[in-house]
Amino acid sequence: MAHSTPKHASWLNQVEIFFSLLARAVLRHGDFPSRGHLLEKATEFTIAHNQTARPFRWNYEGRPRQTEGESAVAVKEPAMPADSVLQIKVTLADIRPPIWRRLQVPADLTLDRLHLVIQRAMGWENYHMHLFETPVGDYGRRDSELGHRDERKVPLYAVAPAVGDKISYTYDFGDGWGHRIEVEKALPREPGTAYPRCLTGRRACPPEDCGGPWGYANFIEAITDPGHEEHDELLEWVGGSFDPVQFDVEDINKRLTAR
Structure with missing residues (x-):
């Protein structure tokens, strides 16, 4: 090809x-x-x-990335109650026109659960590995050799504790789908509202x-x-057809609430 x-x-x-x-x-x-x-x-x-x-890992500035054997950056104290709701914008990197989703998720949602929320909201099929990169470390499936910490033990508010905080999420290390995650708002939970939920977004997920x-x-x-x-x-x-502008918020919310 x-x-x-x-x-x-x-x-x-x-x-x-x-x-x-x-x-x-x-x-x-x-x-x-x-x-x-x-x-x-x-x-x-x-x-x-x-x-x-053993893999040798680098950051974007061309310097070796810190591993578990080095001194770790302390996790910041949350700037909001753990029972708050965080409004986040998830944007697929290096794509024009932009593909993004605006979501509301519990602040205490652990990163392994956030991974599943992003998969369903974006439209991925969870076939591949993933990694969260945050100011306090990298999280995914625990791997001491790669310096990946256990995502199941860390809530979102521990790595993005304030409005304006940003972390990144990479899905499929082969294709390298980078996602920018930005905290837009910290809100109280609305009685009777199911979280997580998608508010809006733009364009279809790539195949x-x-x-x-x-x-x-x-x-x-x-x-x-x-x-x-x-x-x-x-x-x-691709199965005969593909509409890159397709976006259905109701369908996404059905997927988010499915068990």
Whole structure:
């Protein structure tokens, strides 16, 4: 599949896009019954052939990121009662026009539950790994080697305790879907109101495994141009149709309240 990467994209973005497109190509040729099976076999190979390597993690300024062995930043004291409701805006990074959701969630919602809220509100299918990056540390599935702390033990108010605070959420380390999360308001709970809930938003979630922001741009270009060389292939891949402006707040709230 032809794919154009913008000149300003980092080498890491190019690697992520390459392997995402490679996985799609392999699956189309039927070598594996599913993406999950492909990832399982890749993990088995990595464990069998790489017993000693340790990832070296960097922050966006090009400096090594702090790990658990170093002094940790203290979690800030909450600036609102734990039983408050936080209004947050979740925006998908590097996408134009913007794709976003405005949500109200309990302030004491733990990050593992916030992960599920974001999945349902955005429209993802929870196929891949994820990570929260906050001023007080990184949270996801606990991994001491990567410095990831246990997201199940940390409420939202502990990492974003004040209006204006921002954290980030990355979903699918291959495609690299970054989300900016900003606390807009701290509110009292409304009696009889179910939380979490979506107030509003814009545009449809990209399809899973489409190659990240730049792959998505290529995907939209292809499906909207009948003369594009990948038009028919990508329309078939996505199920026959895709409306990038689709947004249904009622449907999202049904998903948020589903058990």
